[in-house]
Amino acid sequence: MCSLNHFRRIEKIGEGTYGVVFKAVNTDSGKMVALKRIRLENESEGVPSTAIREVSLLKDLKHPSVIELYDVVIADSSLYMVFELLSMDLKKLLDKAKEVFTPQLIKSYMFQIFDAISFCHLNRILHRDLKPQNLLVDEYGHIKLADFGLARTFNIPMRAYTHEVVTLWYRAPEILLGTKLYATSVDLWSLGCIFAEMILRKPLFAGDSEIDQLYKIFQMMGTPNEQIWPGVSQMPDFGLKFPSWKPQQLPSLIVKYKDKDFLDLFRHIMVLDPGRRISAKNATQHSFFRNIEPVTYVSLPLDG
């Protein structure tokens, strides 16, 4: 573990669920990094050793599409994570440069993400809170996952560091129904929502509360019952009084997407029963990705 003295902060580049992120330079090597500060104010004993251990494990998680964690530094009752620096997050790209999302880029991004998730799942690490804000991009067409494994170490708070309500739009139905047994399938649901958002250019299910989120999902996918999802009625937050919606047609931009294999993959991801949802590994092998062409340049919007 190195000291914070080796880094000079340049500017704040973001605020996430757990804390502030700074652009910084390693003054020994000259290398630019992203420095994430996680304040652990409730901890009277300093930074818990379990958090240090858990986070340090992530240093071994190396994959071209997972943001590299270079180091972990403890200073002023905070835990600092030193990450590889990328240009911006996918949310900003979706907000500011909708025109860059060509079918070729969407396919390339999705393949990279599925491949990275498959690798993390193979290493028994779940994300649990995937959303466009924690997918980072650069101008060479790369997309990388950030914040892997943090939800297990620090839990997903109800409100972010900035007091913003944590977004529910990408949350899997089994989490909304109160499961305590998280499985890898929770990440697949989030990816399906992100996939759809790149095509629709707006969120697929933009709920403003947990129940609104669940109802938005059920209105499109149908209210689950024991036939389509065995065990669903035993879930902690399943209500017998849920309205019984029939599955609706998916948005027409998705149904009519020009790539004919897309709809099949999408239907295998957006399955209410997590036990029948496609795995990330199988998704990478789907025929949708057979004719993938690498994208090597993306015109990113300027800051601001």
Ligand code: AMP
């Ligand atoms: P996070 O806490 O990871 O959600 O980070 C909050 C925001 O900071 C992200 O949405 C990004 O805009 C930015 N950010 C986080 N990590 C990095 C990084 N490694 N490179 C560039 N920007 C980052």
